Each structure stands twice: as C-alpha cells, then as structure tokens.
Amino acid sequence: MISVLSNTLEKFSPAALFINNDDKQYAMTTPFGDFLFVGGITLLFFPLVLFKNLTVTHEIAMAAFALAFVINYPHFMHSYQLLYKGFYKKVRDHEASIPRKIRLLISGFIAPLILIDFLLVGIIQEDHKMLGYATNIMLFLVGWHYVKQGYGILMILSVRQKIFYTNLQKKILLWNAYLCWICFWSFSNRGIYENFSYGIPYESFAVPPLFFKASVAACIISSLVSAVILLRKGIVEKQICINGITAYICASYVWLKLVYLHPVMIYFFPALHSLQYLLFVWKMQYEKDKATNQAGSTEQFQKDAARNMRNFFGMAIMLGGLFFYLIPVSLDSFVSYDSELMGVEMFMYVFIVFINVHHYFIDFAIWRRDNPDMKYLFR
Numbered sequence: 001m002i003s004v005l006s007n008t009l010e011k012f013s014p015a016a017l018f019i020n021n022d023d024k025q026y027a028m029t030t031p032f033g034d035f036l037f038v039g040g041i042t043l044l045f046f047p048l049v050l051f052k053n054l055t056v057t058h059e060i061a062m063a064a065f066a067l068a069f070v071i072n073y074p075h076f077m078h079s080y081q082l083l084y085k086g087f088y089k090k091v092r093d094h095e096a097s098i099p100r101k102i103r104l105l106i107s108g109f110i111a112p113l114i115l116i117d118f119l120l121v122g123i124i125q126e127d128h129k130m131l132g133y134a135t136n137i138m139l140f141l142v143g144w145h146y147v148k149q150g151y152g153i154l155m156i157l158s159v160r161q162k163i164f165y166t167n168l169q170k171k172i173l174l175w176n177a178y179l180c181w182i183c184f185w186s187f188s189n190r191g192i193y194e195n196f197s198y199g200i201p202y203e204s205f206a207v208p209p210l211f212f213k214a215s216v217a218a219c220i221i222s223s224l225v226s227a228v229i230l231l232r233k234g235i236v237e238k239q240i241c242i243n244g245i246t247a248y249i250c251a252s253y254v255w256l257k258l259v260y261l262h263p264v265m266i267y268f269f270p271a272l273h274s275l276q277y278l279l280f281v282w283k284m285q286y287e288k289d290k291a292t293n294q295a296g297s298t299e300q301f302q303k304d305a306a307r308n309m310r311n312f313f314g315m316a317i318m319l320g321g322l323f324f325y326l327i328p329v330s331l332d333s334f335v336s337y338d339s340e341l342m343g344v345e346m347f348m349y350v351f352i353v354f355i356n357v358h359h360y361f362i363d364f365a366i367w368r369r370d371n372p373d374m375k376y377l378f379r
Contacts, residue, residue, distance in 0.1 A: 014282040015309035019302050026160045027243075028283045028377075034243045037279040038153055039250030042272055048262045055263075064267035073320025074313060075274035076355050078281045079362040081316065082373075083108055100370045107365035112358050119350050126338055131346075132202035134353045141360040143185060143256075146273050147177040150251025152367055153276060156377055157244035169229050173248070176222035180252040183219035186212045198352070199343015247276060280377060285312055287376035323351055 017029045027034050083104075090096065091104050122131040151174050158165070165173070189205040190212055196202070234240035255272060258265040289308050293301060331347035343349070368374070 013306040013310045014278075014313055015286055015302075015305040017279075018283065018286045019305060026157075026162075028160075028279060031243065034157070034279065035246060037275050038157070038243050038247035039150075039254070039272065039276065040246060041275065042250050042254055042258075045258060045262075045265060045268065048258075048264055051262075060264060060267060064271070067268070067271045068324070069317065069321060071271045071274045071278065073324050074316035075277045075281075076359050077316035077319040077323075078278070078312075079359055079366065080319070081312065082281065082284075082366055083362050097370050100365075100368065103365040103368065107358075107361040111361040112354075115354050115357055119354060123337075123346070123350065126342055128200055128342055131200050131342075131349070131353075132197075134357070135197045135200065135202040136205070138353050138356045140185060142356055143181045144178070145360045145363060146255070147181045147252050148174070149273065149276060149363075150248045151177045153247035153251075153280070154241065154244035156280070157247070158241040160378060161239070161241050161244075163233065163239040163241050165229070165233075172222065172229060173226050176219075176226040177248070177252045179215070179219045179222045180256065183215040184256045186215045196343070198345040198349035199339075200346065200349045251276070282309065282313075284373055284376045285309065287379045288373060291376070323355060327351065 017033065029037070032040075087104070087108055091101055091108075093101075119131070119134065121127070122134070154173065155165070155170065186207045189207050190209075191204070192206045193204050194201055195204070230240075230245060250272070255265075255269055259269055286305060286309060289305055290301070293304060328345075328348040328351040332345055335347065337346060339346075365371075
C-alpha cells in the first residue's frame, strides 16, 4: 500500500518545499510560500461574502471531502507519527524533564484510554446523550487548539526573523487568542439549541448574558492591547513578521468571522488550519532527516529526502483514509445497533470525536520548548 502511494506521489514530495531553500534567510519555504501556508490562501475565500445566497452544493461538498483526504486527515495522522515514533524511548529518556514525560504519558497513554472508555460506555449503553457531551468537548477544544496554533506560528516565525517578545507580551498575545475563542464560543452558545453530529444529538450551552458581555469586553480590550504590541514592534522597533501576524490574525479573528458570514466556509475552515500545521510538521521532519543523513552527495540526499517525505506523507494519507473513512464506514455497515436512536453513522462519529480530542492532547505534548525536535523548526 505504501509503495502504491509513493508511486502515485512520485512527482510530489513535501521535501521539495525545503530542498532548494538552504540559502533562505528566515522563511521555511519562501516568504510567499510561507504566507500561503499560514493563512494567505484565506484571501481566496473573501469573495464568498458577496455571494451570501450561495448554497452548499454537491460539488462543494465533494471538493471539501477530497481536501480532507490530502490535507485534513494527514494533518491529524502526522501528529500520531510524531508522538508514537520512539515513544517508549522518549518516556525513558534520562535527559527529558519530568513535565515532558508526564505530558507524553498523558497524551500517549492516559488521555486515549479515558476517551476510549468514555466512548465505549456510550456505545454499549446506546446513550446518545452521553456521546453528545463529547461533541461539546470536541468543539471547545478544537477552537482552543486553532487559536493557540496561530499564536505558536507567530512566535516561531518571529524567532526565525530574530524578532523577540517579552514574557509579558507573549502572555498578552496568547491570552488574547484564548479570549477571542471564548468570545466566539460564548456567542455560539447564547441560547440552548439542539443540533446533530453524524446523527448524534447534542445541545449547546446557555451561557449567562453577563458572561457573554464580559467575554466580548475582554476580547475587545485584549485585542486593542495586542494591536498596540504588534504595531509598536512594526512602527517603533521596525520589526514585523508579516507571515506570523497573518497566521495569528487568521486563526484568532478572520476564520471565526468567515464561518458566520458564509456557510460554505465551515467546509474549508479545517483545511486552512491543517495547511498551517503541515508546513511545520514537514519542516521538522525534513530537517530531522537531513541531520541524521548527512553522509553522501547532495544529489543522493535530495533523492533520499524526497522518498522519505513521500513515504511519511503517504503513510499519513493511508492512515487517514483508514481511520476517518474505511474502518468507521465498515463498522457502521456491518455492526448492528439502534440506528433510530444512535443515527446511521455512530462509528463515524466516534472515530471523528476520538481523533479530534486526542489530537489536542497530542499537540499538548509535541509543541513544547522541552521537545528536542523543536530545534529543527529554526534551521
């Protein structure tokens, strides 16, 4: 299966983004290439605002479905590849800090066991209300993760440009991202309404009006303070990281707003987030492979790097197809359960919830300063 995928992807390898950019000053690919990956492609979706009556057609749904296989699903599976490769060795590493080992155990062992137990109880008892709570958890954590990723990209790309923020400035920018998400989340939960996720019903929360108003006020204040920090960097200190700011603004503001402005955006919103993620995973994997395979000619290294990255990406596509589609669809087709109560895609729902929530915990362990692999993002 891997060889088939490798042959299919022979003309494309993520390594091609980095191989010919060894003389770059600060960009991971090129300045414009980085811009497109971290959020610049969002500009293509702005015209949708002019077509508010545009409906989600079958073609749009299929385009989003195709994007999921080559962008969304690999982004999730790459996190598993990064976490579990050499997992036992990482936990046993004597040089690793105790907090790092604890995060690894939580994300790699404890969190998935708790999630599996929770979801299995809901399946066995055919308790759709219990499973519905998982939707609420997933939606909250996904948004929290999205905005934090935007902040993380701002920090990494800024450091690559030798632009540094004080600890106080970093805390303000991070908490502003969180407050933006809390404001958006509270806006979405101003009242109680019932919706369905793959046939499983769930209810929104009725947040108190005072909480909603407080979240809006906090978001506005923190946004203004954050704007002052970024403007001062650019105007007074003459230091500006355009691509980092693009990622931060897209994740914390633009994408959240576009979701409400047009229903089509919800289909492509995850792909934009995933593109951000893929740039950094591919960069990390490429530089790590480069550091461990320095022997031989440059031409041979480039061939090996292209093959290794194709296999890395091909594995992610294969795993994504299995766990997001083939396995859950097969279980929904052949396992008997009360479809009137649990919907006709119960296993699809369970797999999607598990992977999305677990992904949050995986990133909680991976993207940390004490992860030795983080150094490859600055090469």
